[in-house]
Amino acid sequence: MAEQQRARRPGGRSARVRAAVHQAVTDLVAERGYGSFTVGDVAARAGVADTSVYRRWGTLEALLMDVAITRLTTASPVPDTGSLEQDLRVYAAGVARDVNGPDGLAALRLVISLSTAGPDGVQARDAFLAERGRQLQAMLDRARERGEQPPEGLDILDHILAPMYIRSLFGMGPLTAADADTLVDRLLALRAPS
């Protein structure tokens, strides 16, 4: 009966497998760090067959990236408040909170470490960066449609994300809400006519 109910719910089992595998990755990352476990370890921890993981994700790198993108989109959603300045403040404060925590820092380390994980790693990293870039660009496009003059997406990377990421990677945290606001002030000042 329970099995029949599950079978009738499209995606039910699939969603459960995905959640179990994601949780297994998160646990293994916390325990061992990236680069110290295999698809077999993930499958065993999640209680699924190795082949289920390979069929769905293809490579360990693609799986790690799916976990990181899901996490990032949930932990630091790109806001839509109706004003670019407010969007940037909410977004920067969220990123600061996120990289202050161990999971956020671990996700950042993952993106960086994938660069040295061969072509699959580079592909996964670039997919992650492209997805995040699309979300931020949508925020900037909304501002432009409202008649505001948004900065370039690369400016957000250079002057809001990069300082917070590097301070966090260098152990110079925690980042405060004031730090995030100062970075937003400076980014907005860049757009002022010179």
Place this chain on the structure above:
Amino acid sequence: MAEQQRARRPGGRSARVRAAVHQAVTDLVAERGYGSFTVGDVAARAGVADTSVYRRWGTLEALLMDVAITRLTTASPVPDTGSLEQDLRVYAAGVARDVNGPDGLAALRLVISLSTAGPDGVQARDAFLAERGRQLQAMLDRARERGEQPPEGLDILDHILAPMYIRSLFGMGPLTAADADTLVDRLLALRAPS
């Protein structure tokens, strides 16, 4: 005879051991990446006893940091041109060139990966950052003594180094001289009276 000549030159043998050990680290990093070799591997490659390495550097992390600091100070010296703007432009251009290359990127990755290498790693990372911070602060102090209004050291990290480091870590290079100059322009504009 050759041995006697060496013995008469103070630091001769010591300097040769240091050079051989540094070269061994550089080779092992290039071949295997950080975290994939031991003090024993370094000693064997350099043709010295393990105890020589331990006596001189104490830990693998301290050795790695010595290599990184030596490399950085040689590859990206802090300039003293007599003008803050020129100092910043020369410095930023040098950092851009450095992180575009595999050795510079590897040194940056080392600093980041030491954060997860336990107390010895964190201590080595902090020693590296403190040394670099002192060199940059000396550049800013010289500017202040000349009557210029330099930015804070943290502003150089946030708005010149961090963007270049993150773009490089995310595989968004290579950084051009124009990229470096734009970052310097923006840092200098921050100091303008608002």
